[in-house]
Amino acid sequence: MSLGISAIEYINGIKNGTITAEEFVAKTIEHIKKVEPKLHAFISLNDNALEQARAIDKKVKAGQNVGAFYGMPISIKDNICIKGGKTTCASRMLENYTAPYDATVVSKLNAQDAVIIGKTNLDEFAMGVATEFSAFGPSKNPWDTEYVPGGSSGGSAVSVAGLESILSLGSDTGGSVRNPASFCSIVGLKPTYGLVSRYGLVSYANSIEQIGPMGRRVEDVALLLNHIAGKDPHDPTTIDNKNQDYLSGIDSGISGKKIGIIKEMSSGSGLDSTVASVFKNSISAFEKLGAKIEEVSLDMVEYTVATYYVLTTAEAGSNLSRYDNLRYGYDLDSEGYEFKSYISKARRNFGPEVTRRMILGGFVPSAGFAGKYLLKALKVKSKLKKQIEAAFSKCDFLISPTVPVLPFKFGEKIDDPLAMYLADINTVTANLTGVPAISVPYEVKNGLPVGIQIHANLLQEKQLLQAAYALQNTTKLPEVPL
């Protein structure tokens, strides 16, 4: 029994009796104990996992109704609430916060008999691209532990790539699912804004963030999306997807489809030559699959990183102001403090990147500067949306490398926030426009993975997953060197 099997193989194995949930979960826990000192994918583990798996096996044996996941170990990013479990957001500020309710995605997974194996590491409050900003130490890239796994859902990507879980849920505000998926050679999907409920996801930038599925295979991601998507009365931004089945017809192919190469994301001095060469190979593969390729220009892309950081820091400044040690916080004696100085002192527990973004978030929407920053950013966002709509009136999909650079070494960019922000240039467009985008692992060059990003129009996840599946089948990736 290999821990590297796909979600579909796992389900078939349980159904035909070749594996049991208990055996698989036990082996997964054993493996986690072995590799965690090296990888650090998790912040906390579920001690009841084995017991839950046993209960599901009993149901299978008794011929009772069993949920779609049959006790499959799934990990959850630690900014998604699980009732009774710690939800730290990788921050000292929430180190001992215990969520009093389940996020909608967690309720849905529990209803389908998933075993939530643990909560995964992230950049503090999902702000970063490397997990280097986790208050509990970084996760390591399983392909080479000297390199970052990407972020902010780095722990989720590591847990899947490192065979510590079959599937994972991350959150994607500016590429936080797709970036680590690319760096760790797994599949990561940012769904259409509103397709998946954000109820129970700790807010960072509500207007653009989404919970997204991650897995080793495109079909696994489709399966997970099937069970987390849809309308939720707790989140008024959610969309009724009419229970669409994203898995059926996933092998339909993309013959005759039109694919646009986003010029501004696929050329220029910021693009690493190795990434460019892998991207070129993926274009040839799309052509061989029968797709028609053309170049598309979105000139607003040049301004998207600035736009993204202006908008998200403004939202973060507002969202994170609740961590004042009155409503949420930690053990800090108030003796000797005046009220306001107590709150500002309490906020010292934020790490450097969160602090930086809170400072920016207080500044960019402030009187006298909102016109220069915030309003311009909103106008760029509006124009970008129009350009994307125009592009999708001509093309079925838009493609680019997921990240313009290869995974980098720890410490390489941590002192240069701007260099780190620019790694987001290919991923933020999907968030700013709300369209779905997926990262598909395509090649591993000199031991470092490269992913290809495909965008589709709003709510076209089914077609997007078909394109990703077709691309996935044109490449054979090496096994992760654990």
Place this chain on the structure above:
Amino acid sequence: MRIDIENSDEYFERVKKILGYFDILDKANIEGEEVPVQQVAIDELRDDKYVAFEDPLIQQLKNYRDSYVRAPKMN
């Protein structure tokens, strides 16, 4: 919002650099572009109702501690 920081010079320099980068927005051709306004009808909003937490919260929090999860990497 107030926040206490150590090494304020370092934060100041880095934030200044980022704000300098944001000046790129001055070059964007967004003339005539409107600021998008999102409108949601009141009846589409989530009901503003009080949902009682049925468990005894303080007791539950004590029970949860060190039971449901273990956090090997916390220090």
